[in-house]
Amino acid sequence: MTFEITNKDAMGRIGKLKTPHGRVETPTLMPVINPNIDFIPAEKMKRFGAQILITNSYIIYRSGDLRDMAVEKGLHRLLETDLPVMTDSGSYQLMIYGDVEVKNAEVVKFQQMIGSDIIVPLDIPTPPDADYSRAIADLEITIEREREASRLIKESNSENLLAIPIQGSTYSELRKRSAEESKKIDGDVYPIGGVVPLLDDYRFSDVVRIILDVKSVIPSSYPIHLFGAGHPIFLSIAVALGCDLFDSAAYALYAKDDRYLTPYGTKKLNELHCLPCSCPVCSQYSAEELLKIEKEEREILVGEHNLWISFEEIRKIKQAIKENSLFEFVEKRIRSHPSLLSSWRQIKNYSTLLEEYDPSTKRQFFYTGIESIYRPAVSRHHERVKNVELEKDEYTISTSSENNSDFYLKPVFGVVPAEMNEVYPAGHAEMPPVEYIENEAVDVAVNALRSFLRKHHDKKFIIRADGVWREYLIELPDNAVVE
Numbered sequence: 001m002t003f004e005i006t007n008k009d010a011m012g013r014i015g016k017l018k019t020p021h022g023r024v025e026t027p028t029l030m031p032v033i034n035p036n037i038d039f040i041p042a043e044k045m046k047r048f049g050a051q052i053l054i055t056n057s058y059i060i061y062r063s064g065d066l067r068d069m070a071v072e073k074g075l076h077r078l079l080e081t082d083l084p085v086m087t088d089s090g091s092y093q094l095m096i097y098g099d100v101e102v103k104n105a106e107v108v109k110f111q112q113m114i115g116s117d118i119i120v121p122l123d124i125p126t127p128p129d130a131d132y133s134r135a136i137a138d139l140e141i142t143i144e145r146e147r148e149a150s151r152l153i154k155e156s157n158s159e160n161l162l163a164i165p166i167q168g169s170t171y172s173e174l175r176k177r178s179a180e181e182s183k184k185i186d187g188d189v190y191p192i193g194g195v196v197p198l199l200d201d202y203r204f205s206d207v208v209r210i211i212l213d214v215k216s217v218i219p220s221s222y223p224i225h226l227f228g229a230g231h232p233i234f235l236s237i238a239v240a241l242g243c244d245l246f247d248s249a250a251y252a253l254y255a256k257d258d259r260y261l262t263p264y265g266t267k268k269l270n271e272l273h274c275l276p277c278s279c280p281v282c283s284q285y286s287a288e289e290l291l292k293i294e295k296e297e298r299e300i301l302v303g304e305h306n307l308w309i310s311f312e313e314i315r316k317i318k319q320a321i322k323e324n325s326l327f328e329f330v331e332k333r334i335r336s337h338p339s340l341l342s343s344w345r346q347i348k349n350y351s352t353l354l355e356e357y358d359p360s361t362k363r364q365f366f367y368t369g370i371e372s373i374y375r376p377a378v379s380r381h382h383e384r385v386k387n388v389e390l391e392k393d394e395y396t397i398s399t400s401s402e403n404n405s406d407f408y409l410k411p412v413f414g415v416v417p418a419e420m421n422e423v424y425p426a427g428h429a430e431m432p433p434v435e436y437i438e439n440e441a442v443d444v445a446v447n448a449l450r451s452f453l454r455k456h457h458d459k460k461f462i463i464r465a466d467g468v469w470r471e472y473l474i475e476l477p478d479n480a481v482v483e
């Protein structure tokens with residue numbers, strides 16, 4: 001098996017991807033190496049935490065010298081690295097320039113010949129909001145080329161992995177269709193393509209929807225690459241939705257015009273009073289000192305910081321998966337930008353999908369804001385409690401854990417049977433008290449109470465309610481009395 005999952009949280013996972021040049025632990029970021037540009041060399045990338053790199057086979061193919069060298073010595077010696085290397089096919093150039101001078105079979109065979117670890121066919125990245133007719137026509141060519149690439153790899157019996165990109169512009173049904181066709185082809189990695197313009201425009205809601213559309217079709221055991229996503233601001237969301245691989249050209253592109261990456265957004269170097277980072281670059285220089293350094297050298301230093309901070313974010317995300325606190329982590333990150341906030345709130349429309357993935361037992365539930373209500377732990381609890389068996393005719397429900405009661409009433413979770421009051425999730429939940437928590441968190445609890453009462457309409461319930469709770473406990477079914 002090429003991809004093995006070892007830990008899970010939300011829809012995210014830690015996995016191991018086996019490549020011809022060794023195992024890669026995901027989620028991870030592949031720094032983009034441009035073999036034409038003398039910047040931070042591939043051999044230095046391990047230092048930042050890189051386990052796999054990505055380069056563009058089309059650029060190598062088009063440049064006579066590089067091509068000869070790659071064919072003669074192989075891709076890894078050309079880049080002077082022993083890390084696995086994924087190669088892009090020229091699709092990016094296709095999106096920017098509208099045309100490339102190479103055929104699919106040609107570029108697939110070339111990637112094979114130079115020893116790429118992960119080969120990408122020449123898919124067509126249809127831009128967002130394209131005409132439907134164009135999106136569908138592009139997609140058909142993409143699917144045809146993916147089938148051809150798969151045949152070529154199989155015929156040659158080589159060990160290179162094959163990526164099967166998923167396209168379809170901003171159309172849900174086309175993304176799903178592309179995913180359906182992709183999973184029929186024997187691939188190893190499934191990239192979601194054509195999202196860079198959306199990320200650049202902060203259209204995170206569209207990206208979230210596209211990822212979830214794809215994930216609803218692609219089996220959970222397949223590794224997903226979010227092609228072109230490398231800015232740390234979006235990494236935690238993408239991982240929590242089940243993406244495993246990312247690539248960063250951002251570290252270099254942003255450094256070119258003194259843009260400094262942080263997990264909260266991008267800063268211009270000349271706007272920074274002090275550097276909010278402790279990486280080797282930021283520990284050695286102040287913002288002022290960096291600005292005095294000659295442009296070319298500064299670009300490398302900012303590029304290095306951009307890599308340090310991006311890999312730091314990846315490590316924090318992995319730790320959150322290990323300790324099952326990825327929801328809490330994402331809920332903190334989305335507060336960096338309103339577009340992130342609205343994008344994440346869409347998960348409430350995909351609760352069934354999230355429930356399929358999210359582990360049902362964790363250590364704790366930290367409430368961080370109304371998005372915490374959308375976690376699967378909450379809907380699962382509501383469902384479970386609604387279906388408990390009741391033998392007595394009359395029960396007590398208390399809003400205070402101080403009183404002895406058959407059930408307790410808590411924000412978010414609603415009715416909690418006494419025997420569940422010490423266990424995850426409701427018993428291990430840390431939340432602000434009812435007078436300080438958002439109305440939505442109490443409303444969702446009272447709605448759950450109402451459906452519980454309706455379900456057990458033949459029983460009587462005495463609700464002992466304190467303070468603010470009484471304001472919420474209105475319009476209850478007749479079998480409940482508030483005392």
Ligand SMILES: [Zn+2]
Pocket residue numbers: 277278279280281282283305306308309
């Ligand atoms: Zn730094």
